[in-house]
Amino acid sequence: MNKSSIGARLAAAPYLVWSVLFVVAPLLMVVYYAFTDDSGNFTFLNFAQLGSYSDVFVRSIWFSLIATVVCLVLAYPVAYLIAMRHERTQRVLVMLIMLPMWMNFLLRTYSWMAILEDTGVINSILSKLGLSPVHMINTPGAVILGMVYNYLPYMILPIYSVLAKLERSMIEAAQDLGANRWQVFTRIILPHSMPGIASGLTMVFVPSVSTFYISQKLGGGKFDLIGDTIERQFQTSYNYHLGAAISFVLMVLILVCMAALNKFAADDEGGLLI
Amino acid sequence: MKRRFACTLVFTLLASFVIPLLVLSAEAQDETVGSGYINVFNWGEYIADGSDGSINVNEEFTRRTGIKVNYSNFATNEDMYAKLKSGGVAYDVIIPSDYMIARLIEEGLLQKLDFSNIPNYSYILDEYKNIYFDPNNEYSVPYAVGMVGLIYNTKMVDETPDSWSILWDEKYANKILMFNNPRDAFAIAQFLLGMSVNTTNPEDWDRAAEKLKEQKPLVQSYVMDEIYNKMESGEAALAPYYAGDFLSMQQNNPDLALVYPKEGTNIFVDSMCIPVTAQNKKAAEMYINFLLEPEIALANAEYICYASPHKAVVENPEYSLAGNEVIYPPEEAKANTEYFHNLPKETLEYMTQKWNELKIGGSNNISIYIGLVVVVVVVVAAFVIRTIRKKRQNAYIDGPAGDK
Structure with missing residues (x-):
């Protein structure tokens, strides 16, 4: 700490300026709008209106919880398998995971529409094979699929990076001491990958709970999430105050979730030390 | 009015390649003719751009007058309003719709046009004059309907x-x-x-x-x-x-x-207006007048596929959409049409x-609530069990240590 020279501080200055301008200032503006009315007076009225939005909050949290769990279930084996490969193979595989992210997020979601529609790719293949079509688009499942598809890499990468750094000697030591495969996994590998899982959970949950585009395109505008509601307050209702209040509550919710998650992760590290 | 998303994307991609070239060529011309630029703000895909052998309207304007056109797009009237209000760019010409023009006039954001600089206004059909948002034809010139x-x-x-x-x-x-x-x-x-x-x-x-x-x-x-x-x-x-x-x-x-x-x-009318913040009013009026030149207006009408309020266009025998019943419906279809007005704030809210x-509303069912409650209970239970277990562990470890 005391080693931070003037040079180091100068090097940090651009980011400091950046975060004050584009992180702290906007946050303060959100707080300001959330607690004021049109004439700039302090008020709690914006929050009093939130009761009618409870359905949206509940739906958003539920959808993103499911998406997060699905991501975790899908991502963990993938991350594990990648981490166990030869280093050069690892690099290629990680790049393959990131590949879809090179394409624009909106484009990818848009193409899911064409895939899932009743006259879309999947259903036209099904009908060619003589099978009955499946209705997929504009259902909650489609929205969750969109979330999983878009945010899966954010779950794989942190878990992978933790697993890749895991000392092989620890596994060997456990094996030497007579642990079977299951015990090695639950006692060594899983606890050590907890920090990766924790950051993966946050990195998937936070963007999915606040997403607004996926539900509009894949849910047919019939399963509005918090993000959609906020967007509408700013874009069509011009009600910045209510929009800010909803954003504020969303931020608090996310903070609470992250705090709980961090508590878990921290406990685990404590467990490791013991 | 609202154009295809994919088209916009492709257009944006192409534009990112083409615009630098355009700017370069425009700059090259600027050295020879040289006299400023104007900022034009219009709907996406709402002007002939030279594709399919049409006229590239903005380039043509630069070629004739030497004035560069900084052209940008908006997707909704509300977006346009927000950009204009923020004051980041001083737009010289904007082309919003009726109710938005009413709002802009009400808020004093538009300036009166000098029609002596816009002689081509005489081409505008009578039915598109004196519309409610500009009853005395002072602020706006109809562009498309x-x-x-x-x-x-x-x-x-x-x-x-x-x-x-x-x-x-x-x-x-x-x-x-x-x-x-x-x-x-x-x-x-x-x-x-x-x-x-x-x-x-x-x-x-x-x-x-x-x-x-x-x-x-x-x-x-x-x-x-x-x-x-x-x-x-x-x-x-x-x-x-x-x-x-x-x-x-x-x-x-x-x-x-x-x-x-x-x-x-x-029914809606998109009209050309000049905001009070315009830097180059003379050139803006030149641009509006230029868009009303019969061959330019024809090129735009062919390209954007909306009805033209321009006499010389609708009467032009070469106009491929002339008499098209979709964009020029018979009078009885237009009998019940109504313009959007700018609603008072309370009504809008x-x-x-x-x-x-x-x-x-409506699509949430009780099972989501039950599901969430179950999740919360499970998480809390896991947390409690974990804490208890840890305490026991600590007690076990601390025990011998405490004896020392």
Whole structure:
């Protein structure tokens, strides 16, 4: 700490300026709008209106919880398998995971529409094979699929990076001491990958709970999430105050979730030390 | 008015390659002719750009006058308003719609035009003069005109619809698309209920909202640009949309047809205006006058597929869309049309509140609540068990240590 020279501080200055301008200032503006009315007076009225939005909050949290769990279930084996490969193979595989992210997020979601529609790719293949079509688009499942598809890499990468750094000697030591495969996994590998899982959970949950585009395109505008509601307050209702209040509550919710998650992760590290 | 998303993307991509070239060439010209630039703010895909052998209008303007055109797009009137208000760029020419112009005039954001610099104004048809938002023709010059129509797929809809009520017909459940913006969506319900789209009576809005709620279970999805794909592929059978955009859908799927329902529909005019913040009013008026040159107006009318308010265009024998019944409907179809007016703030807020209720309500079922409660209980239980276990562990470890 005391080693931070003037040079180091100068090097940090651009980011400091950046975060004050584009992180702290906007946050303060959100707080300001959330607690004021049109004439700039302090008020709690914006929050009093939130009761009618409870359905949206509940739906958003539920959808993103499911998406997060699905991501975790899908991502963990993938991350594990990648981490166990030869280093050069690892690099290629990680790049393959990131590949879809090179394409624009909106484009990818848009193409899911064409895939899932009743006259879309999947259903036209099904009908060619003589099978009955499946209705997929504009259902909650489609929205969750969109979330999983878009945010899966954010779950794989942190878990992978933790697993890749895991000392092989620890596994060997456990094996030497007579642990079977299951015990090695639950006692060594899983606890050590907890920090990766924790950051993966946050990195998937936070963007999915606040997403607004996926539900509009894949849910047919019939399963509005918090993000959609906020967007509408700013874009069509011009009600910045209510929009800010909803954003504020969303931020608090996310903070609470992250705090709980961090508590878990921290406990685990404590467990490791013991 | 609202153009295809994919097109916009492709256009943006192309533009990112082409614009630097344009700027370079424009700069090269600037050295020889040289006299400033103007900032023009218009809808996406709303000006002839030289594709398909048409005239590149902005380049042509630069070629003739030496004035560079910084051209940028907006997607909705509301976006335009927000940008204009923020004052980041001083726009010289903007082309918003009727109700937005009314609002801009009301807020003192537009300046009066000097019509002696716009002699081509004489080409504007009389029916597009003295419209409510600019009763004395001081602030705006009409650019394009459109109406909302009912688009349907003739292969999927047996009858020939003549009423908005078909959008409430259970026979077509899950084949119906609806506007994903409150003003346009409410307008459909309001025409059907026989009320004005500019009503300020909350009870009227309640009734319209009720009507939309009734429709929600039948609606496949609420869309804007996605309508192109969904109508062209036959995913949906019925949709209200802007008639100009219908023509390009029909090119891709000839089974599509459009009618103007008997209850009436929304008509809109997009007009050229000069904001008070304009830096180069003279050049802006030159630009407006230039857009009214018969061959330029013709090129634009051909390109954007909306009705032209320009006498020389509609009377031009070479105009391929002349007399097209979709964009130039017979008088009886236009009999019941109504312009959007700028609604007072309270009404606007009430409308969006009703729209919110429509969009968020209804589809949650009790199982989601139960599911969430279960998750919370499980998490809390896991947390408690873990803490207890840890305490025991610590007690076990601390025990011998404490003996020392």
